[in-house]
Amino acid sequence: MSGDGTKSIWWNGALVPHGDAKVHVLTHAIHYGTGVFEGIRAYKGPEGLAIFRLEEHIDRLFQSASAYKIEMAHTRDAVIQGCIDVVRDNDLDECYLRPIAFIGFGPLGVYWKDNPTNTAVAAFPWGTYLGPEALEKGIRVTVSSWTRIHHAQFPTTAKGCGQYLNSVLAVREAHEKGFDEALLLDRHGNVAEGSGENLFLVNDGSLRTPGLDSSILPGITRESVMELARDAGLRVEVGPITRGEVYTADEAFFTGTAAEVTPIREVDGHVIGSGGRGPITEQLQSGYLSAVRGGNAAKDHWLTRV
Ligand SMILES: Cc1ncc(COP(=O)(O)O)c(C=O)c1O
Structure with a gap:
Protein backbone atom coordinates (compact mmCIF):
# COMPACT_ATOMS: atom_id res chain seq x y z
CA MET A 1 0.00 0.00 0.00
CA PRO A 125 -5.74 10.98 -6.10
CA TRP A 126 -4.49 14.46 -7.10
CA GLY A 127 -6.42 17.62 -6.30
CA THR A 128 -6.00 21.08 -7.79
CA TYR A 129 -2.51 21.25 -9.27
CA LEU A 130 -1.75 24.91 -8.60
CA GLY A 131 -3.26 25.20 -5.14
CA PRO A 132 -6.78 25.18 -3.70
CA GLU A 133 -7.65 28.77 -4.65
CA ALA A 134 -6.06 28.74 -8.11
CA LEU A 135 -9.16 27.84 -10.11
CA GLU A 136 -11.26 30.58 -8.55
CA LYS A 137 -8.82 33.39 -7.85
CA GLY A 138 -6.09 32.77 -10.41
CA ILE A 139 -2.33 32.48 -10.07
CA ARG A 140 0.73 34.71 -10.15
CA VAL A 141 3.15 33.97 -12.97
CA THR A 142 6.64 35.13 -13.94
CA VAL A 143 8.36 35.04 -17.30
CA SER A 144 11.20 32.57 -16.88
CA SER A 145 14.84 33.35 -17.49
CA TRP A 146 14.95 29.89 -19.09
CA THR A 147 13.57 29.67 -22.61
CA ARG A 148 11.47 26.69 -23.70
CA ILE A 149 13.40 23.90 -25.48
CA HIS A 150 13.18 24.55 -29.22
CA HIS A 151 11.68 22.21 -31.78
CA ALA A 152 15.01 22.07 -33.58
CA GLN A 153 16.55 20.58 -30.41
CA PHE A 154 13.80 18.22 -29.24
CA PRO A 155 10.56 16.91 -30.71
CA THR A 156 8.64 19.40 -28.60
CA THR A 157 5.29 17.87 -29.58
CA ALA A 158 6.36 14.77 -27.61
CA LYS A 159 6.19 14.29 -23.84
CA GLY A 160 9.72 12.99 -23.41
CA CYS A 161 10.94 12.49 -19.84
CA GLY A 162 14.29 14.24 -20.37
CA GLN A 163 12.56 17.29 -21.86
CA TYR A 164 11.10 18.03 -18.45
CA LEU A 165 14.43 19.22 -17.02
CA ASN A 166 13.59 22.42 -18.88
CA SER A 167 10.26 22.67 -17.05
CA VAL A 168 11.92 21.78 -13.75
CA LEU A 169 14.38 24.67 -14.06
CA ALA A 170 11.64 27.14 -14.91
CA VAL A 171 9.13 26.14 -12.24
CA ARG A 172 11.79 25.97 -9.53
CA GLU A 173 13.03 29.44 -10.40
CA ALA A 174 9.45 30.78 -10.39
CA HIS A 175 8.75 29.32 -6.93
CA GLU A 176 12.02 30.63 -5.55
CA LYS A 177 10.98 34.11 -6.71
CA GLY A 178 7.62 33.73 -4.94
CA PHE A 179 5.42 33.00 -8.00
CA ASP A 180 3.06 30.09 -8.59
CA GLU A 181 4.17 29.17 -12.10
CA ALA A 182 6.61 30.06 -14.88
CA LEU A 183 5.83 31.26 -18.38
CA LEU A 184 8.54 30.29 -20.84
CA LEU A 185 9.35 32.23 -24.01
CA ASP A 186 10.55 30.43 -27.12
CA ARG A 187 14.03 31.16 -28.37
CA HIS A 188 12.74 33.94 -30.66
CA GLY A 189 11.24 35.75 -27.70
CA ASN A 190 7.61 34.84 -28.36
CA VAL A 191 5.58 33.22 -25.64
CA ALA A 192 5.63 29.41 -25.61
CA GLU A 193 3.89 27.94 -22.57
CA GLY A 194 4.03 27.23 -18.84
CA SER A 195 6.17 24.50 -17.28
CA GLY A 196 3.25 22.09 -17.68
CA GLU A 197 0.45 24.13 -19.26
CA ASN A 198 -0.54 25.89 -22.46
CA LEU A 199 -1.35 29.60 -22.48
CA PHE A 200 -4.41 31.44 -23.75
CA LEU A 201 -5.02 35.19 -23.91
CA VAL A 202 -8.42 36.81 -24.22
CA ASN A 203 -8.80 40.21 -25.90
CA ASP A 204 -12.10 41.78 -26.96
CA GLY A 205 -13.82 38.44 -26.42
CA SER A 206 -11.46 36.50 -28.76
CA LEU A 207 -8.96 33.84 -27.77
CA ARG A 208 -5.38 33.51 -28.90
CA THR A 209 -2.90 30.73 -28.13
CA PRO A 210 0.61 30.04 -29.46
CA GLY A 211 1.04 27.48 -32.27
CA LEU A 212 3.38 24.52 -32.68
CA ASP A 213 6.06 26.77 -34.20
CA SER A 214 6.45 28.27 -30.71
CA SER A 215 7.70 24.83 -29.56
CA ILE A 216 4.66 24.07 -27.42
CA LEU A 217 3.35 20.69 -26.41
CA PRO A 218 0.00 20.44 -28.23
CA GLY A 219 -2.09 20.02 -25.12
CA ILE A 220 -5.21 17.90 -25.12
CA THR A 221 -6.83 20.39 -22.73
CA ARG A 222 -5.82 23.23 -25.12
CA GLU A 223 -7.51 21.44 -27.97
CA SER A 224 -10.61 20.67 -25.87
CA VAL A 225 -10.91 24.29 -24.73
CA MET A 226 -10.53 25.56 -28.31
CA GLU A 227 -13.36 23.25 -29.36
CA LEU A 228 -15.59 24.36 -26.46
CA ALA A 229 -14.82 28.00 -27.24
CA ARG A 230 -15.69 27.62 -30.93
CA ASP A 231 -18.88 25.76 -29.96
CA ALA A 232 -19.76 28.78 -27.83
CA GLY A 233 -19.26 31.08 -30.84
CA LEU A 234 -15.97 32.55 -29.64
CA ARG A 235 -13.20 33.34 -32.08
CA VAL A 236 -10.01 31.34 -31.53
CA GLU A 237 -6.74 32.26 -33.21
CA VAL A 238 -3.51 30.27 -33.12
CA GLY A 239 -0.34 32.27 -33.57
CA PRO A 240 2.58 34.08 -32.03
CA ILE A 241 2.12 36.02 -28.80
CA THR A 242 4.65 38.56 -27.57
CA ARG A 243 5.58 39.09 -23.94
CA GLY A 244 4.03 42.56 -23.92
CA GLU A 245 0.72 41.20 -25.16
CA VAL A 246 0.54 38.96 -22.11
CA TYR A 247 1.09 41.91 -19.76
CA THR A 248 -1.76 43.88 -21.34
CA ALA A 249 -4.29 41.10 -22.08
CA ASP A 250 -7.91 41.42 -20.94
CA GLU A 251 -7.66 37.90 -19.54
CA ALA A 252 -5.11 35.09 -19.49
CA PHE A 253 -5.31 31.47 -18.45
CA PHE A 254 -3.38 28.22 -18.50
CA THR A 255 -4.75 24.88 -19.66
CA GLY A 256 -3.48 21.41 -18.83
CA THR A 257 -4.63 18.06 -17.56
CA ALA A 258 -3.20 18.82 -14.14
CA ALA A 259 -3.95 22.58 -14.13
CA GLU A 260 -7.34 22.20 -15.89
CA VAL A 261 -8.34 25.82 -16.76
CA THR A 262 -6.43 28.07 -14.36
CA PRO A 263 -6.87 31.85 -14.53
CA ILE A 264 -3.72 34.00 -14.46
CA ARG A 265 -4.22 37.09 -12.37
CA GLU A 266 -0.74 38.61 -12.49
CA VAL A 267 2.40 38.30 -14.61
CA ASP A 268 5.59 39.90 -13.25
CA GLY A 269 3.63 42.48 -11.28
CA HIS A 270 1.32 43.34 -14.20
CA VAL A 271 -2.26 42.81 -13.09
CA ILE A 272 -4.18 40.97 -15.81
CA GLY A 273 -7.64 42.43 -16.43
CA SER A 274 -9.38 42.96 -13.13
CA GLY A 275 -6.84 40.81 -11.27
CA GLY A 276 -9.00 37.74 -10.90
CA ARG A 277 -10.84 35.20 -13.02
CA GLY A 278 -12.14 36.98 -16.11
CA PRO A 279 -15.63 36.30 -17.51
CA ILE A 280 -14.55 34.37 -20.64
CA THR A 281 -12.07 32.36 -18.56
CA GLU A 282 -14.87 31.54 -16.13
CA GLN A 283 -17.20 30.53 -18.96
CA LEU A 284 -14.61 28.20 -20.52
CA GLN A 285 -13.49 26.83 -17.16
CA SER A 286 -17.02 25.91 -16.18
CA GLY A 287 -17.69 24.47 -19.67
CA TYR A 288 -14.56 22.34 -19.36
CA LEU A 289 -15.21 21.18 -15.80
CA SER A 290 -18.75 20.29 -16.81
CA ALA A 291 -17.69 18.37 -19.96
CA VAL A 292 -15.10 16.29 -18.05
CA ARG A 293 -17.87 15.14 -15.69
CA GLY A 294 -20.34 14.26 -18.43
CA GLY A 295 -22.30 17.52 -18.37
CA ASN A 296 -22.03 18.14 -22.12
CA ALA A 297 -23.82 15.41 -24.09
CA ALA A 298 -22.17 16.51 -27.34
CA LYS A 299 -18.79 15.65 -25.82
CA ASP A 300 -19.68 12.26 -24.41
CA HIS A 301 -17.17 10.69 -26.81
CA TRP A 302 -14.43 12.38 -24.75
CA LEU A 303 -15.20 10.08 -21.83
CA THR A 304 -14.28 6.45 -21.20
CA ARG A 305 -16.46 5.11 -18.40
CA VAL A 306 -14.62 3.07 -15.84
C1 LIG B 1 4.97 21.24 -21.12
C2 LIG B 1 3.49 21.01 -21.15
N1 LIG B 1 2.73 21.82 -21.88
C3 LIG B 1 1.40 21.66 -21.93
C4 LIG B 1 0.76 20.67 -21.22
C5 LIG B 1 -0.72 20.52 -21.29
O1 LIG B 1 -1.05 19.33 -21.98
P1 LIG B 1 -2.39 18.54 -21.69
O2 LIG B 1 -3.49 19.51 -21.81
O3 LIG B 1 -2.44 17.50 -22.76
O4 LIG B 1 -2.28 17.97 -20.33
C6 LIG B 1 1.52 19.81 -20.43
C7 LIG B 1 0.89 18.74 -19.65
O5 LIG B 1 0.82 17.62 -20.13
C8 LIG B 1 2.92 19.97 -20.40
O6 LIG B 1 3.67 19.18 -19.64
Missing part, protein backbone atom coordinates in the same frame (compact mmCIF):
# COMPACT_ATOMS: atom_id res chain seq x y z
CA SER A 2 1.38 3.42 -0.92
CA GLY A 3 1.19 6.62 1.12
CA ASP A 4 -1.79 7.77 -0.96
CA GLY A 5 -3.72 4.56 -0.27
CA THR A 6 -3.32 2.95 -3.70
CA LYS A 7 -2.40 -0.71 -3.70
CA SER A 8 -1.50 -1.64 -7.27
CA ILE A 9 0.27 -0.39 -10.41
CA TRP A 10 -0.08 -1.74 -13.95
CA TRP A 11 3.47 -2.86 -14.64
CA ASN A 12 4.59 -4.44 -17.92
CA GLY A 13 1.19 -5.85 -18.69
CA ALA A 14 -0.25 -6.86 -15.31
CA LEU A 15 -1.36 -5.34 -12.03
CA VAL A 16 1.29 -5.79 -9.33
CA PRO A 17 1.41 -4.65 -5.68
CA HIS A 18 2.36 -0.96 -5.49
CA GLY A 19 5.76 -1.65 -3.93
CA ASP A 20 6.74 -4.20 -6.57
CA ALA A 21 6.84 -1.79 -9.54
CA LYS A 22 10.59 -1.18 -9.24
CA VAL A 23 13.61 -0.72 -11.50
CA HIS A 24 17.37 -1.20 -11.26
CA VAL A 25 19.57 1.86 -10.63
CA LEU A 26 21.26 1.26 -13.99
CA THR A 27 17.98 1.71 -15.86
CA HIS A 28 18.78 3.66 -19.05
CA ALA A 29 15.97 6.18 -18.55
CA ILE A 30 17.25 7.23 -15.11
CA HIS A 31 20.53 8.29 -16.68
CA TYR A 32 19.38 9.81 -19.97
CA GLY A 33 15.68 10.58 -19.60
CA THR A 34 14.82 8.04 -22.30
CA GLY A 35 11.15 7.67 -21.60
CA VAL A 36 7.80 9.12 -22.59
CA PHE A 37 4.78 9.66 -20.41
CA GLU A 38 1.25 10.99 -20.13
CA GLY A 39 -0.88 12.70 -17.53
CA ILE A 40 -4.60 11.92 -17.58
CA ARG A 41 -7.48 12.63 -15.22
CA ALA A 42 -10.58 10.65 -14.33
CA TYR A 43 -13.63 12.57 -13.14
CA LYS A 44 -16.85 11.56 -11.46
CA GLY A 45 -20.17 12.81 -12.81
CA PRO A 46 -23.77 11.76 -12.31
CA GLU A 47 -23.17 8.75 -14.56
CA GLY A 48 -20.10 7.62 -12.65
CA LEU A 49 -16.36 7.72 -13.06
CA ALA A 50 -14.88 8.36 -16.51
CA ILE A 51 -11.37 8.88 -17.87
CA PHE A 52 -11.10 12.09 -19.90
CA ARG A 53 -9.85 11.70 -23.49
CA LEU A 54 -8.10 8.45 -22.70
CA GLU A 55 -7.63 7.43 -26.33
CA GLU A 56 -6.12 10.79 -27.32
CA HIS A 57 -3.66 10.59 -24.41
CA ILE A 58 -2.58 7.06 -25.29
CA ASP A 59 -2.25 8.05 -28.95
CA ARG A 60 0.04 10.90 -27.86
CA LEU A 61 2.03 8.43 -25.72
CA PHE A 62 2.60 6.25 -28.78
CA GLN A 63 3.48 9.30 -30.92
CA SER A 64 5.97 10.45 -28.26
CA ALA A 65 7.51 6.95 -28.26
CA SER A 66 7.71 6.99 -32.03
CA ALA A 67 9.46 10.40 -31.99
CA TYR A 68 12.24 8.86 -29.89
CA LYS A 69 12.12 5.42 -31.58
CA ILE A 70 11.17 3.85 -28.26
CA GLU A 71 9.65 0.53 -29.21
CA MET A 72 6.42 0.02 -27.31
CA ALA A 73 6.21 -3.38 -25.64
CA HIS A 74 2.41 -3.37 -25.40
CA THR A 75 -0.36 -2.51 -27.84
CA ARG A 76 -2.41 0.66 -27.70
CA ASP A 77 -5.42 -1.40 -26.57
CA ALA A 78 -3.41 -3.06 -23.80
CA VAL A 79 -2.24 0.28 -22.39
CA ILE A 80 -5.78 1.68 -22.59
CA GLN A 81 -7.06 -1.39 -20.72
CA GLY A 82 -4.21 -0.99 -18.21
CA CYS A 83 -5.43 2.54 -17.45
CA ILE A 84 -8.97 1.31 -16.84
CA ASP A 85 -7.80 -1.67 -14.77
CA VAL A 86 -5.57 0.36 -12.47
CA VAL A 87 -8.36 2.81 -11.64
CA ARG A 88 -10.80 -0.04 -10.99
CA ASP A 89 -8.38 -2.17 -8.98
CA ASN A 90 -7.55 0.70 -6.65
CA ASP A 91 -11.22 1.62 -6.14
CA LEU A 92 -10.30 5.16 -7.06
CA ASP A 93 -12.70 8.03 -7.26
CA GLU A 94 -11.53 11.16 -9.14
CA CYS A 95 -7.84 10.61 -9.82
CA TYR A 96 -4.80 11.26 -11.97
CA LEU A 97 -3.23 8.60 -14.18
CA ARG A 98 0.42 8.45 -15.12
CA PRO A 99 1.26 6.07 -17.98
CA ILE A 100 4.98 5.89 -18.73
CA ALA A 101 7.14 3.86 -21.13
CA PHE A 102 10.89 3.96 -20.71
CA ILE A 103 14.12 2.27 -21.70
CA GLY A 104 15.08 -0.23 -19.04
CA PHE A 105 18.09 -1.98 -17.56
CA GLY A 106 20.89 -2.97 -19.92
CA PRO A 107 24.08 -1.56 -21.40
CA LEU A 108 24.50 2.06 -20.38
CA GLY A 109 25.71 3.49 -23.68
CA VAL A 110 23.71 6.51 -24.75
CA TYR A 111 22.80 4.57 -27.89
CA TRP A 112 20.57 1.78 -26.63
CA LYS A 113 19.86 -1.26 -28.71
CA ASP A 114 18.56 -4.28 -26.83
CA ASN A 115 17.40 -2.77 -23.53
CA PRO A 116 13.76 -3.60 -22.81
CA THR A 117 10.99 -1.00 -22.79
CA ASN A 118 9.23 -0.94 -19.43
CA THR A 119 5.65 0.27 -19.28
CA ALA A 120 3.69 1.34 -16.24
CA VAL A 121 0.41 3.01 -15.42
CA ALA A 122 -0.03 4.41 -11.92
CA ALA A 123 -3.19 6.12 -10.69
CA PHE A 124 -3.64 8.15 -7.55
